[in-house]
Amino acid sequence: MESNSILKFLENKTILITGGAGFLAKIFAEKVLRTQPNVKKLYLLLRAADKKSASLRLQNEIIGKDLFKVLKQKMGANFTSFISEKVTVVPGDLSHKDLSIKDPDLMEELLRNIDVIVNLAATTNFDERYDVSLYLNTLGAKHILDFAKKCPNLKVFVQVSTAYVSGEAAGLIKESPYYMGESMNGRPGLDIDVEKKLVDAKLQELQEEGATEETIKLTMKDMGMERYVSHE
Template identity: 60%
Template sequence: MELGSVLHFLENRSILVTGATGFLAKIFTEKILRAQPNVKKLYLLLRAADSKSAMLRFNTEVISKDLFRILKEKWGVNLNSLISEKVIIVPGDITCESLGVKDLNLLEEMFKEVDVVVNLAATTNFDERYDVALGINTFGAKHVLDFAKNCAKLKIPADMVVNAIVVAMVAHANQPNESIYHVGSSVSNPVEFTWLQDYGYQYFTKHPWINKDGKPVIVGKVTVLNTMASFRRYMAVRYLLPLKGLQIVNAACCQYFRGTYLDLYRKIKFVMRLIDLYGPYLFFKGVYDDLNTEKLRRSVRESSADADIFYFDPKIINWDDYFMDTHIPGVVKHVFK
């Protein structure tokens, strides 16, 4: 496939993004505004009852995030003007007809102006004018890319996922698209699950987390069970047998330990229910074939002048550096509060 310039494709095009306050959608918005400020319009669909509440969500949940720091530094006091000119906040609900947009004038404007619909929401109900059955709508040159359903978000930095989304958007312009892109590292640059535990242990040993009492949290290595059978054996020996013993003692002591027994029984039963639910994911042994994504990477390398701007090859990632210097520090900064 011939890509040409990705930046040129984005210039003077209007894009509708669903799920605009979501994780990937925020990164997508920042990337477009930073890499191609000459985009015509970005219509950002947010779940909200009216324009005022939608704008409040946009300001508090999107633009105020540290993600937009570089954009703010680049544009300074002119950032508000850029956003006012390029970004249209659309209050609506993706589960409703016509995306729940109540402003009929805005809805008609979107139908006339939107060139690309990028679905980054978990659930979307497009009507006949936004038909995503084949990943392309009935507007001829305009097209819908349903990334929420057709793109696997696996172990890979999110900016690479967004770069892949943008490139796929350009690659499949004006043509039906039934391709599924697994944007991940499981084939090209695999990450073992046990590495994550090792990275966490190394990081918090070197940089102890201080709890609310001002004391460092001591971390240790834990036993990782690789099969459901080994987990059930561990639970039986470590918890179920002692619980059975407590049940016998409780009966002999005229239900003296009944409260303790019931509390432990409920906790163990809860854990077992969680394992039954998540076991297929925890012990999943498959890998995701990223052949389609590799073809997309090859195309952007060979035929686009913007390959470096929209780079998404996981083979370049040094996982030691990524987890120790970027991922875990980011989790500590933005999640541990």
């Protein structure tokens, strides 16, 4: 799709962006606001306890960054009112069902109005805790997809994964593509429900033992490596 046709498509559209304070999400939001100021609304899902906390994150971690200098110069004195009109923060958490959105009115507003969902929330830390990576990267993708299915006016759903692709796609080696249900080692695919039960049980065990946060963190990292090896 050519740039002009994309900009035309985004006109008067309502977009939900997850991982709102992340690197890619900030770039995407700024690009849309700067090149298509006639976008109807950007909803930014931010991990926060309430709207006040989310609004602070918006100002401190997104709008207040140098990335938005060009847009500020372009809008001049209208910048603050423009952001207020076009950007709405959504306090929530992708790792929980219904994105952990607690405000029923906001939930209804989102479901009714969203045209586009861009899922940019993920952890790319290679040494991440297993519970964090499972809940966010795996269950998070499921939760946002379940949410999308409830949006009657949804036109586009964009899932952004990591920068790591197959050798064939990168032009390095000749490989056969993988399809749904297939795995690299030929074994049955990972059972997400089983993995979640294992993680939840281990976390409960550690909490009952009175383990420190550091111990829990290290145990979860070790568990991730163990589960990876078991599926090789």
